[in-house]
Amino acid sequence: MRLLPWPKRLRSLLLSCKDKSSLAKTHALFILTGLLTQGSFNAQLIASYARVIDVVSARQLFEEMPQRGVDVWNAMIIAYCRKEYPDEVIRLYRQMILEGVKPDSSTFTVALKACARTFDLKTGGEIWSKAMDYGYECDVFVGSSVLNMFAKCGKIDEAAVVFDKMPKKDLVCWTSMITGFIKSGRPVEAVEIYRRMQKEGMKTDGVVMVGLIQACADLGDAKLGLSVHGYLIRRDHPMDVVLQTSLVDMYAKTGQLELSCRLFNKMTYKNVISWGALISGYAQNGFARNALEMLVEMQSYGLKPDLVSLVGALLASSQVGSLKLGKSIHGYIVRSLILDQVSGTALIDMYSKCGSLSCARALFDRINTKDSIFWNAMIASYGIHGHGKEALALFHKMTETSLKPDHTTFASLLSSFSHSGLVEEGQYWFNLMVSEYKIPPGEKHYAYMVDLLARAGLVEEAYELISSMGTEPGIPVWAALLAGCHNRGKLLIGEIAAKKVLELRPHDMGVYALISNFYAIAKRWNEVASVKNIMKKTGRKKVPGYSVVEVNGKLHSFVMEDNSHHQYKETLQFLDKLDHEMRIMQHVPETGPVLHANQVE
DNA sequence: CCCGTTGCGG
Numbered sequence: 001m002r003l004l005p006w007p008k009r010l011r012s013l014l015l016s017c018k019d020k021s022s023l024a025k026t027h028a029l030f031i032l033t034g035l036l037t038q039g040s041f042n043a044q045l046i047a048s049y050a051r052v053i054d055v056v057s058a059r060q061l062f063e064e065m066p067q068r069g070v071d072v073w074n075a076m077i078i079a080y081c082r083k084e085y086p087d088e089v090i091r092l093y094r095q096m097i098l099e100g101v102k103p104d105s106s107t108f109t110v111a112l113k114a115c116a117r118t119f120d121l122k123t124g125g126e127i128w129s130k131a132m133d134y135g136y137e138c139d140v141f142v143g144s145s146v147l148n149m150f151a152k153c154g155k156i157d158e159a160a161v162v163f164d165k166m167p168k169k170d171l172v173c174w175t176s177m178i179t180g181f182i183k184s185g186r187p188v189e190a191v192e193i194y195r196r197m198q199k200e201g202m203k204t205d206g207v208v209m210v211g212l213i214q215a216c217a218d219l220g221d222a223k224l225g226l227s228v229h230g231y232l233i234r235r236d237h238p239m240d241v242v243l244q245t246s247l248v249d250m251y252a253k254t255g256q257l258e259l260s261c262r263l264f265n266k267m268t269y270k271n272v273i274s275w276g277a278l279i280s281g282y283a284q285n286g287f288a289r290n291a292l293e294m295l296v297e298m299q300s301y302g303l304k305p306d307l308v309s310l311v312g313a314l315l316a317s318s319q320v321g322s323l324k325l326g327k328s329i330h331g332y333i334v335r336s337l338i339l340d341q342v343s344g345t346a347l348i349d350m351y352s353k354c355g356s357l358s359c360a361r362a363l364f365d366r367i368n369t370k371d372s373i374f375w376n377a378m379i380a381s382y383g384i385h386g387h388g389k390e391a392l393a394l395f396h397k398m399t400e401t402s403l404k405p406d407h408t409t410f411a412s413l414l415s416s417f418s419h420s421g422l423v424e425e426g427q428y429w430f431n432l433m434v435s436e437y438k439i440p441p442g443e444k445h446y447a448y449m450v451d452l453l454a455r456a457g458l459v460e461e462a463y464e465l466i467s468s469m470g471t472e473p474g475i476p477v478w479a480a481l482l483a484g485c486h487n488r489g490k491l492l493i494g495e496i497a498a499k500k501v502l503e504l505r506p507h508d509m510g511v512y513a514l515i516s517n518f519y520a521i522a523k524r525w526n527e528v529a530s531v532k533n534i535m536k537k538t539g540r541k542k543v544p545g546y547s548v549v550e551v552n553g554k555l556h557s558f559v560m561e562d563n564s565h566h567q568y569k570e571t572l573q574f575l576d577k578l579d580h581e582m583r584i585m586q587h588v589p590e591t592g593p594v595l596h597a598n599q600v601e
Numbered sequence: 602c603c604c605g606t607t608g609c610g611g
Contacts, residue, residue, distance in 0.1 A: 047605090071604090078606075106606040113607070144607040151608095175608040207609040214610080245610045252611095276611040308611050 014048045020057075023048055043071035046079060055083050070096075074106045086114035090123060103130075105139050112145035116152040124149045144172045151180025174202060178211035187218040206243050213246045222254035241267070245274045252281025272298075272306050280312035288316035292325070307337055311346040318353035326350040327359075341369075345377045352381030372403045376412050383416025391416035392425065405437060411444045418452035426452045447476040454484020463493050475504050491522050498527075 017023035027045060046058045062068070062076045073096045080088040093111040096103060103111075108131040115124035128146050136142040143166045150159035159180050163173060174197045181190035194212050197204070209232060216225035229247055232239070244267050251260035264270070264278050275298040282291035295305055295313045305313070310329055317326040330347055333339050339347075344367050351360035364370075364378045375398045382391035395413050398405060405413075410433045417426035430449055433439050441449075446469055453462035462481055466473050478500040485494030516528050516535075 074606075081606095104606090106604095109606040116607095141605090141607050146607095148607065170607085172608045177608095179608070205609090210609045240609095242610045247610095249611055271610095273611050278611085280611060306611090312611085 014044055017048060020054050023054075024057075043069070043075040046072060046075035055079050055085075068101065070101055070104050070107065073101055074104070074110070077107065077110050081110050081114060084117070086117045089114035090120075093127070097130075103134065105136055105141050108134075108136060108139075109141045109145045112142070112149050116145070116149035119153050121149070121153050121155070124153075138167050140166070140168050140170050140173070144170065144176065147173055148176040148180075151176045151183065154184055156180045156184040156186065169202075171202065171205060171208065175207050175211060178208065178215070182211060182214050182218060185218075187215040190215040191219070191224075206238065206240060209237070210243055210246045213243075213250045217246075217250040217253040220254055222256055225250045225254050226256075226259075241269055241271055241274060245271075245277050248274060249277040249281065252277065252285065255285065257281065257285050257287065270301075272303050272309065275303060276306065276308040276312065279309045280315070283312040283315040283319070286319060288319035291316040292320075304336070305332075307333070307340060307343050310337075311343050314343075314346040314350045318350040321354055323351075323354035323356055323359075326354050339367075341371050341374060345374050348374070348377045348381060352384055357381060357385050357387070370401075370403075372398075372406055372409065375403065376406075376408045379409065379416065380412035383412055383419050386416075386419045388416045388420030388422040388425065391420075392429075405439075407439050407442055407445070410437070410439060411442075411448065414445055414448035414452070418448050418455065421452075421456060423452060423456045423458065443471075443474050443476060446473065447480050450477050451480035451484070454481055455487070457484075457488050459484050459488060459490045459493050463496075473500075475501060478504070486517065486521070489521065494522075 013026055014023075017026050026048075030045070046061055058076060058079045062072065065072060073092065077089050077092050080086075080092065089111060093103070093107065093114075096107070108127060111127050112124055112131075115121070115127065124146070128142075131137075131139075131142050131146075143162060147159045147162045147166070150156070150162065156177075159177065163169070163177055166173060174193065177193045178190045181187065181193060190211065194204075194208070194215075197208075209228070212228055213225065216228055225247075231237075232243075237243075244263065248260050248264050248267075251257070251263065260278065260281050264274065267274060275294065279291050279294045279298075282288070282294060291312055295309060298305060298309065310333060314326060314329055317323075317329060326347075329350075333343055333347075337343075344363065347363055348360045351357070351363065360378065360381045364374070367374065375394070379391045379394050379398075382388070382394065391413055395405065395409070398409070410429070413429060414426055417423075417429070426449060430441065430445065433445070434441060446465065449465055450462045453459070453465065459481070462484060466477060466481065469477075478497045482494055482497035482501060485491070485497060513535075516532055520528050
């Protein structure tokens with residue numbers, strides 16, 4: 001048997017240590033045999049401590065070393081980078097330069113990675129220019145890290161400049177460009193990069209494909225997503241959890257839930273992230289029951305739900321309107337996880353949609369650090385409940401912080417006005433949004449304004465506003481106008497809106513129902529028939545609206561023409577009583593169809 | 602001369 005040379009044998013001995021104690025024994029052996037004094041194993045020893053996740057011992061060793069070369073410094077820096085202590089990485093980087101140790105490609109690479117993690121472009125730029133001074137402008141690793149740092153910080157155009165200047169491009173650079181474009185909300189360009197790398201004969205791997213799949217998901221391009229999966233299968237591409245999970249997510253985001261579910265079931269190994277993808281996929285597509293079932297099922301496999309799975313479950317809770325369930329999830333989060341900005345926002349949303357504005361507000365007040373999404377959610381909550389004045393009050397409070405109201409804030413504010421009938425406030429703040437806050441009104445803002453005006457009977461003003469739009473209005477805007485015309489019997493403008501909606505062909509059958517009702521009150525029977533015909537031909541029916549009420553933790557739902565509930569008779573009798581009392585109070589109910597702008601999106 | 606250092610999922 002041939003033995004390996006000594007250095008290699010020691011190296012493999014170090015690599016064979018899988019835990020802290022065996023590493024400590026090997027370390028002791030090194031000391032006893034005097035090998036440590038040779039110095040060349042010091043870096044490997046530190047690296048080994050980093051590998052068994054023992055930065056404290058690694059640091060201790062590091063501090064005890066008399067003379068420390070680049071490799072030792074690098075090993076220590078990498079150890080901190082792995083443990084995600086980016087600040088310590090930068091501190092050590094600066095210290096080593098101060099002590100006159102010459103950094104190399106690895107040093108710069110890891111230091112730049114730390115900057116990418118902390119989004120510290122200032123320090124990153126400093127390190128980059130230092131790397132230039134040391135002659136690393138053509139180094140693939142350094143270039144790749146700079147590019148990645150820009151991409152991670154949302155500076156994709158700066159990243160592209162670095163990318164184009166790189167003499168040699170490896171797989172990692174291309175990947176960073178793809179993920180960078182995705183992070184910047186430019187999936188089209190992400191796909192373009194992929195095509196370019198294929199044209200240049202670059203090989204791809206799983207990481208690249210995950211990026212491409214994500215781009216398909218962001219584009220909502222079901223066909224492209226399917227073809228990418230097909231390509232992977234044809235090429236017999238190795239499938240790991242990450243790749244499969246990204247496919248599950250893509251299928252869900254492109255509305256192909258059956259495929260998403262089928263692939264998920266076929267996965268041999270699933271982790272928390274895989275479950276999270278399916279749960280939020282179900283929830284986002286309105287399959288609340290399935291989402292909640294999955295949350296229970298994952299626990300039966302011994303997996304602990306994390307925040308993402310729970311946020312999906314919260315969305316599902318608000319869809320079924322179960323305050324009790326939502327509250328229990330809140331309790332779970334408080335007990336076993338750390339409530340973050342995203343889950344906090346989801347909780348606010350859940351509370352308000354489950355009818356408890358007070359719980360939403362209580363949570364809102366309890367959270368100390370609030371981002372603008374958090375504020376927007378609370379403002380929107382007041383809107384849902386028709387409390388326009390409170391929404392405005394909260395908006396004013398938000399302007400007192402350092403946060404800037406964005407287009408979503410104004411959308412929430414305008415929607416709250418439209419639900420409260422605050423016409424003047426709506427017009428005032430719509431104008432101020434444009435002139436003062438320099439936010440160009442989007443489709444949503446117009447839809448809420450049209451809804452607000454049309455509900456108040458100001459159909460002509462609403463139509464005028466639509467005419468002033470720079471772009472061609474979409475279905476939400478026309479549907480809001482149509483609803484207003486329908487309620488107010490404005491046939492002339494209503495017909496324009498109806499024609500536009502038909503031209504644009506909505507997916508939502510509810511809008512067709514509205515159009516058909518609109519023509520019905522105008523007694524235009526030919527049009528009614530033709531709209532009904534479209535509904536028939538597409539083979540879809542309007543999904544019936546229903547309401548839900550929770551009594552003693554049990555959900556009761558009410559759907560049109562459904563008399564299956566065991567207290568159906570009693571409920572009807574009670575409704576009659578209410579109706580009678582309302583009429584005594586001179587209230588005349590409006591029985592025509594009602595359509596909210598935010599239901600059409 | 603070798604090594605290792607850069608990019609993935611909800």
